[in-house]
Amino acid sequence: MxxxxxxxxxxxxxVRTTLRKLQYLPKEASDKLRDESQKLAGFLALNAKAxxxxxxxxxxxxxxxxxxxxxxxxxxxxxxxxxxxxxRKPAYGLLxxxxxxxDGRSGWYGAPRYGSSSGRQWHPHLGTDGYFFFxxxxxxxxxxxxxxxxxxxxxxxxxxxxx
Numbered sequence: 001m002x003x004x005x006x007x008x009x010x011x012x013x014x015v016r017t018t019l020r021k022l023q024y025l026p027k028e029a030s031d032k033l034r035d036e037s038q039k040l041a042g043f044l045a046l047n048a049k050a051x052x053x054x055x056x057x058x059x060x061x062x063x064x065x066x067x068x069x070x071x072x073x074x075x076x077x078x079x080x081x082x083x084x085x086x087x088r089k090p091a092y093g094l095l096x097x098x099x100x101x102x103d104g105r106s107g108w109y110g111a112p113r114y115g116s117s118s119g120r121q122w123h124p125h126l127g128t129d130g131y132f133f134f135x136x137x138x139x140x141x142x143x144x145x146x147x148x149x150x151x152x153x154x155x156x157x158x159x160x161x162x163x
């Protein structure tokens with residue numbers, strides 16, 4: 001079965017210009033930028049996981065699948081084909097309910113859990129507002145943007161000297 005994930009790339013100012021400059025540098029420059037971007041994405045993934053765990057046990061199962069992606073721009077993913085919970089359901093089937101909530105009995109995983117104090121398994125549906133994943137990315141976007149631009153400038157300066 002194909003892996004299905006939710007991927008978020010952090011919006012970076014001046015990214016196109018910077019990536020265009022990298023075309024003219026050795027492959028090692030791009031590799032170094034990927035490594036540094038993955039470190040920044042790791043920081044973001046750690047924060048998103050913590051926010052997901054704080055939302056409760058059900059959301060925490062899905063939050064455990066958040067990881068950094070090795071790309072030139074900081075990216076994180078959530079979901080995949082990992083089997084979660086007592087019923088071993090795939091993470092991709094739970095990720096949208098975990099992030100955006102779910103109302104009523106709609107969907108495969110939307111049935112309320114009987115015996116819980118609120119009578120619901122998921123938070124109420126928010127529409128396009130997320131509970132933890134996108135909020136964490138938005139909250140840290142400026143810091144990641146600044147750090148990535150600093151790292152990219154360092155990489156271009158380091159590998160651009162040989163020209």
